[in-house]
Amino acid sequence: xxRDLTVLGLESSCDDTGAAVVRLSGDTxxxxxxxxxxxxxxxxxxxxGVVPEIxxxxxxxxxxxxxRAALTEAGTSLAGIDAIAVTAGPGLIGGVMAGVMCAKGLxxxxxxxxxxxxxxAGHALTPRLTDGLTYPYLMLLVSGGHCQFLIARGPDSxxxxxxxxxxxxxxxFDKAARLLGLPQPGGPAVERAALDGDPKSFRLPRPLLDxxxxxxxFSGLKTALLRARNTxxxxxxxxFRQDVADLCAAFQSSVCDVLAEKTRRALAEYMxxxxxxxxxxxxxxxxxxxxxxxxxxxxxxxxxxxxxAPPLALCTDNAAMIAYAGGELFRSxxxxxxxxxxxxxxxxxxxxxxxxxxxKKGAKA
Ligand code: KG4
Ligand code: ZN
Numbered sequence: 001x002x003r004d005l006t007v008l009g010l011e012s013s014c015d016d017t018g019a020a021v022v023r024l025s026g027d028t029x030x031x032x033x034x035x036x037x038x039x040x041x042x043x044x045x046x047x048x049g050v051v052p053e054i055x056x057x058x059x060x061x062x063x064x065x066x067x068r069a070a071l072t073e074a075g076t077s078l079a080g081i082d083a084i085a086v087t088a089g090p091g092l093i094g095g096v097m098a099g100v101m102c103a104k105g106l107x108x109x110x111x112x113x114x115x116x117x118x119x120x121a122g123h124a125l126t127p128r129l130t131d132g133l134t135y136p137y138l139m140l141l142v143s144g145g146h147c148q149f150l151i152a153r154g155p156d157s158x159x160x161x162x163x164x165x166x167x168x169x170x171x172x173f174d175k176a177a178r179l180l181g182l183p184q185p186g187g188p189a190v191e192r193a194a195l196d197g198d199p200k201s202f203r204l205p206r207p208l209l210d211x212x213x214x215x216x217x218f219s220g221l222k223t224a225l226l227r228a229r230n231t232x233x234x235x236x237x238x239x240f241r242q243d244v245a246d247l248c249a250a251f252q253s254s255v256c257d258v259l260a261e262k263t264r265r266a267l268a269e270y271m272x273x274x275x276x277x278x279x280x281x282x283x284x285x286x287x288x289x290x291x292x293x294x295x296x297x298x299x300x301x302x303x304x305x306x307x308x309a310p311p312l313a314l315c316t317d318n319a320a321m322i323a324y325a326g327g328e329l330f331r332s333x334x335x336x337x338x339x340x341x342x343x344x345x346x347x348x349x350x351x352x353x354x355x356x357x358x359x360k361k362g363a364k365a
Pocket of ligand 1: 143170173174188284289
């Protein structure tokens with residue numbers, strides 16, 4: 001029986017400052033003793049996107065407060081912590097540096113082990129934290145900067161089956177919202193507006209469905225949305241509320257169709273390699289979208305696979321996933337020291353060639 005491990009995690013790779021305490025017990029799964037997230041939406045609102053410099057400064061001023069709040073909420077102190085895990089990349093480099101420096105300071109002061117965690121591994125291992133999923137499983141990671149199918153075999157063992165060749169879906173949602181005058185982050189705003197819309201009112205493309213394999217593309221979809229919007233504006237002098245709802249519904253339905261078909265293919269490929277363990281998990285901010293979760297659940301049950309989608313709050317960026325992934329790495333013998341270096345790029349599958357796409361967080365993998 002593996003002994004319990006209590007890990008403090010820090011996350012600061014984009015626009016959420018997070019600190020969390022997670023206890024790992026058994027071989028998989030854990031309990032979240034606290035999970036503090038200080039968002040920065042207000043600070044970036046006027047700019048229509050995340051401003052890296054503003055994000056880094058905000059992380060610097062909030063990280064220690066987040067750590068204190070996480071420890072208090074967990075009813076513990078640094079004395080009750082076994083290891084410190086921190087997002088060391090990929091992400092906006094100023095924010096990642098702020099987190100790594102804070103974690104190094106804590107590790108130096110306490111003598112606790114320091115573990116640098118790949119942010120994507122944090123998302124990818126979340127289904128183990130929440131549902132105790134066992135390795136291997138197929139992971140669809142969909143967020144603001146990433147979109148890839150991964151076979152998860154261990155905390156540092158991932159094989160990529162495919163991914164986006166340009167924009168990530170979250171990025172496309174954010175751009176769609178911007179085009180339609182909706183607030184950022186765009187995903188939740190587009191999902192809300194789509195509830196009142198008719199997905200069939202506009203026929204938007206389903207990019208790359210005509211090509212085999214499970215690579216995806218979302219940038220053409222955004223351009224098609226821009227054209228549909230401009231045609232409406234030219235015809236009627238502006239956009240009615242219903243137009244925005246219809247465009248959002250059509251956009252979301254196109255993303256759903258692409259993700260569903262590509263997931264079907266990835267799952268088939270995965271099942272050939274792992275016939276005895278049919279399991280699909282989804283994580284990342286876009287996995288918070290209810291329509292997307294629903295189509296993926298259908299694809300999974302059609303294939304006879306177990307489906308796992310973490311609770312919404314654990315799909316978007318948070319430090320609990322970093323603490324958990326750090327705990328798994330630590331258990332597998334991984335440990336960093338003061339030479340831990342923040343990495344703006346850090347592919348999970350280091351044996352596959354880099355993907356072409358680059359998004360708000362730079363090249364994805
Ligand atoms: O994983 P995450 O919190 O940060 C990254 O690592 O990128 O994902 C943020 C992304 C944003 O692009 C946001 O618009 C998108 O996830 N998102 C959603 C929804 N909630 C967040 N996209 C679609 N529907 C949602 N409900
Ligand atoms: Zn993320």
